[in-house]
Amino acid sequence: MFESLGERLAAALKKITGKGVLRSEDVDAALREVRLALLEADVNFKVVKDFVERVRARLVGAEISPGLTAPQTVVKAVNDELVDLLGGNAEGLRYAPQPPTVVMLVGLQGSGKTTTAVKLALIARRDGHRPLVAALDYRRPAAVEQLRTLAEREKVAFHTSPGAVESIARNAIAEANRLNSDVVILDTAGRLHVDADLMDELKQLKSAVPVTETLLVADSMTGQEAVKVGEAFGQAVGLDGVILTKLDGDARGGAALSLRAATGQRIRFAGTGEKPQDLEVFLADRMASRILGMGDVLSLIEKAERNLDTEKAAEVERHLRAGQLSFDDFLAQIRQLRGMGSLEGMLDMIPGAGGLKGQLAGADTEKEMRRMEAIILSMTPRERAHPELIDGARKRRIAQGSGVQPADINRLIKARDAMQKMARQLGRQGGKRIGLPRIYGQGGAGW
Numbered sequence: 001m002f003e004s005l006g007e008r009l010a011a012a013l014k015k016i017t018g019k020g021v022l023r024s025e026d027v028d029a030a031l032r033e034v035r036l037a038l039l040e041a042d043v044n045f046k047v048v049k050d051f052v053e054r055v056r057a058r059l060v061g062a063e064i065s066p067g068l069t070a071p072q073t074v075v076k077a078v079n080d081e082l083v084d085l086l087g088g089n090a091e092g093l094r095y096a097p098q099p100p101t102v103v104m105l106v107g108l109q110g111s112g113k114t115t116t117a118v119k120l121a122l123i124a125r126r127d128g129h130r131p132l133v134a135a136l137d138y139r140r141p142a143a144v145e146q147l148r149t150l151a152e153r154e155k156v157a158f159h160t161s162p163g164a165v166e167s168i169a170r171n172a173i174a175e176a177n178r179l180n181s182d183v184v185i186l187d188t189a190g191r192l193h194v195d196a197d198l199m200d201e202l203k204q205l206k207s208a209v210p211v212t213e214t215l216l217v218a219d220s221m222t223g224q225e226a227v228k229v230g231e232a233f234g235q236a237v238g239l240d241g242v243i244l245t246k247l248d249g250d251a252r253g254g255a256a257l258s259l260r261a262a263t264g265q266r267i268r269f270a271g272t273g274e275k276p277q278d279l280e281v282f283l284a285d286r287m288a289s290r291i292l293g294m295g296d297v298l299s300l301i302e303k304a305e306r307n308l309d310t311e312k313a314a315e316v317e318r319h320l321r322a323g324q325l326s327f328d329d330f331l332a333q334i335r336q337l338r339g340m341g342s343l344e345g346m347l348d349m350i351p352g353a354g355g356l357k358g359q360l361a362g363a364d365t366e367k368e369m370r371r372m373e374a375i376i377l378s379m380t381p382r383e384r385a386h387p388e389l390i391d392g393a394r395k396r397r398i399a400q401g402s403g404v405q406p407a408d409i410n411r412l413i414k415a416r417d418a419m420q421k422m423a424r425q426l427g428r429q430g431g432k433r434i435g436l437p438r439i440y441g442q443g444g445a446g447w
């Protein structure tokens with residue numbers, strides 16, 4: 001799917017040769033191709049119009065970033081806007097602080113609810129939870145049996161019982177309590193079309209049991225129809241996100257690209273096949289590079305941008321070597337890491353750091369980085385330059401200023417100390433360039 005956008009863009013970019021400043025006729029030509037490709041992919045007309053304008057605003061008269069060529073600058077702008085359009089990267093399942101977590105799946109018949117119920121159960125299990133799936137489609141005995149069979153095959157606990165949907169859901173939760181299951185996934189009935197009866201039933205169900213999240217399962221192959229369905233369910237039942245299925249098919253991609261902008265709903269997961277393992281947390285950046293089909297170009301662009309930061313990195317390194325790593329240096333590091341995307345992705349690029357990934361799994365590194373940033377920004381310039389000045393009273397003030405606990409300040413200070421210490425050790429080991437990310441990754445102060 002989406003082949004055409006990458007191909008069209010590549011063709012348009014071949015014609016761009018301008019150096020220094022992008023010529024508006026080149027931008028126009030590239031954007032014409034982007035527009036056509038998106039419309040061909042069945043993206044909502046208005047979404048396309050806004051998208052193209054946003055890319056244009058980024059590009060017209062823009063200087064070409066040092067280190068990038070003119071075509072690369074265009075690819076980067078399109079890519080960044082695509083990531084935005086897709087609503088950024090999603091998180092996985094949200095678990096209720098008080099179990100059980102109840103996930104209610106809704107959607108039209110055939111969209112993939114039953115299959116997805118079991119796929120989500122496997123994700124919950126991978127996250128260390130004990131899932132149970134419940135069949136609420138009492139009108140279609142075959143649908144109940146379908147879920148039972150899939151659940152049995154994957155050894156996932158299963159529940160169904162006679163009666164109205166509210167009572168099946170309550171029974172399922174009671175059964176989960178008995179079985180010590182802490183995640184209950186409700187597979188509801190679908191209809192061929194959006195209809196008022198179904199919406200009423202789902203609304204009642206939702207008010208009868210403590211639903212943690214309501215997720216719409218939508219078939220990406222249905223294109224703009226999926227967007228309409230998203231709007232209808234969002235208004236009638238209320239949604240916490242959308243699971244787009246059948247992205248492995250030959251869908252033209254319009255649903256994925258329009259959903260967020262047209263309905264405000266976030267895409268949370270992507271179904272990529274019929275097997276129970278074929279469900280992924282939706283990653284906008286991965287999707288964007290798949291759409292553009294320019295993964296190679298994008299990683300080249302990233303590399304070029306990283307090089308721009310080498311000057312700052314050299315300064316940090318001087319401070320590290322002198323044992324004077326300031327919080328300003330630390331902040332620069334954090335920002336650089338954030339700019340590079342996820343910490344996990346970054347670890348992929350560092351030889352030998354694979355093992356650290358396991359330790360990070362599940363940790364919300366993005367949130368931690370934001371928190372560290374907030375703490376550092378609450379320090380005075382003097383405190384940043386001289387971390388040793390930060391005593392108990394200052395810690396309390398900084399904690400208040402950044403809305404965290406003093407313990408968080410201690411963790412940050414420990415992380416800095418660890419980075420500093422690691423640098424000294426590595427420095428002693430030989431004259432090799434100190435790899436900051438390595439130090440950061442091995443700091444192990446709990447960040």
Ligand SMILES: Nc1nc2c(ncn2[C@@H]2O[C@H](COP(=O)(O)OP(=O)(O)O)[C@@H](O)[C@H]2O)c(=O)[nH]1
Nearest residue numbers: 109110111112113114115245246271272273274
């Ligand atoms: N290729 C592919 N097929 C899927 C995906 N999700 C569901 N399906 C298939 O779509 C069909 C309908 O799925 P089902 O779970 O029964 O839909 P429901 O009526 O909403 O419960 C089944 O044949 C599934 O195997 C997906 O992500 N990719």
Ligand SMILES: [Mg+2]
Nearest residue numbers: 113114137143
């Ligand atoms: Mg079903």
